[in-house]
Amino acid sequence: MGRIIVITSGKGGVGKTTCSANLGMALAKLNHSVALIDADFGLRNLDLLLGLENRVVYTALEVLAGQCRLEQALVKDKRLHDLVLLPAAQNRNKDAVTPEQMKQLAYALTKKYDFVLIDCPAGIEMGFQNAIAAADEALIVTTPEISAVRDADRVVGLLEAHHVKTINLIVNRIRPAMVQANDMMSVQDVQEILAVPLIGMIPDDEQVIVATNRGEPLVLSDNFSLSGMALLNIAQRIEGKDIDFLDLDAPYDTLFSRLKRFFKR
Amino acid sequence: MISDFLERLFLGQEPTTSRDDVKSRLKIVLAHDRANLPPDLMEAMRQEILEVVSRYVEIDTEGLNFSLESDQRATALIANLPIRRIKFEPDAPSSASERSMPSQTARLPDAQLDSPGTTDVGSQPPPDIDLSL
Numbered sequence: 001m002g003r004i005i006v007i008t009s010g011k012g013g014v015g016k017t018t019c020s021a022n023l024g025m026a027l028a029k030l031n032h033s034v035a036l037i038d039a040d041f042g043l044r045n046l047d048l049l050l051g052l053e054n055r056v057v058y059t060a061l062e063v064l065a066g067q068c069r070l071e072q073a074l075v076k077d078k079r080l081h082d083l084v085l086l087p088a089a090q091n092r093n094k095d096a097v098t099p100e101q102m103k104q105l106a107y108a109l110t111k112k113y114d115f116v117l118i119d120c121p122a123g124i125e126m127g128f129q130n131a132i133a134a135a136d137e138a139l140i141v142t143t144p145e146i147s148a149v150r151d152a153d154r155v156v157g158l159l160e161a162h163h164v165k166t167i168n169l170i171v172n173r174i175r176p177a178m179v180q181a182n183d184m185m186s187v188q189d190v191q192e193i194l195a196v197p198l199i200g201m202i203p204d205d206e207q208v209i210v211a212t213n214r215g216e217p218l219v220l221s222d223n224f225s226l227s228g229m230a231l232l233n234i235a236q237r238i239e240g241k242d243i244d245f246l247d248l249d250a251p252y253d254t255l256f257s258r259l260k261r262f263f264k265r
Numbered sequence: 266m267i268s269d270f271l272e273r274l275f276l277g278q279e280p281t282t283s284r285d286d287v288k289s290r291l292k293i294v295l296a297h298d299r300a301n302l303p304p305d306l307m308e309a310m311r312q313e314i315l316e317v318v319s320r321y322v323e324i325d326t327e328g329l330n331f332s333l334e335s336d337q338r339a340t341a342l343i344a345n346l347p348i349r350r351i352k353f354e355p356d357a358p359s360s361a362s363e364r365s366m367p368s369q370t371a372r373l374p375d376a377q378l379d380s381p382g383t384t385d386v387g388s389q390p391p392p393d394i395d396l397s398l
Contacts, residue, residue, distance in 0.1 A: 146290060150291065154298060179284075182282035182284040182285070185284055189284070193295065
């Protein structure tokens, strides 16, 4: 039986879909079979980030309507053979499916795949309810900004109310230089405020935009990037490995700032 | 940078950073979100607590502060009620106590009323508050 993990945030634009695409790819790279479900009906994007948009034929809706088999709707990745995408319908809205139907789809996929990752839409309405219905684990993506953290906290409360047992936090788009200048919350600040276990921190990185332009998730790229590394580490932590967190401050640390921190203690 | 340094040197205080600001704002807003207490309920509770406390001590209404704070997903009601003076005869009108004990006024440190461990107060009546000073 595979694990069902929902990737959610509350606020839009914090990097849910980017994390879903990269973590799916990273887990497949680590030799797991992975099914990614795009739960963002009406505003689907996961196919774009994976570079699979031209190969979508059927969507989850056709499967539920009995117009095709689940197997037929799954888009297989050419680069990693153990990765498939179940696309969302683009021409319908979030009310097109029910939480019960999402459960059916996710449970069916757990029979064949080690990991079923669900990319949740922004907001806490129907689309969110659908996305979390089947999940027993959740990854909360947030950025070190007041609105993203507030929305993440709301989502944590809703997940707890829905008995999602395991909730882990990813803090995305950290700018270490701004944290050092005390103009941005640190990962520890965000983690303390939300009081949810941390599973990863990803620095703000222009390469993410380049990767999105190409439809090639960062973790597949041969060029080394700190954010790609951070995402690979998260995938390994999901596997249950104990991987140390990256020291994002290191490139910005000067002797003076180290001394200053030492004396502040 | 230089002005920060001068400020620290001469005034002996650290200027608050935007990081400190956002943390304190978030703590307050999350405490209210988590408790999900309607504002009228909060106001009614505030009035009642003030009423009880005022029976025993005279409160400085200017400096009082009443808010929810949360730590590690537990919400606490933090009431900071600066005390002007103690009334030595509880329940007596304040004018009487002032007449009988004119020289016994004391300025006490700010009292903290803390009720930890009240996470889900949405549907419950206002939490019990320990008023011991």
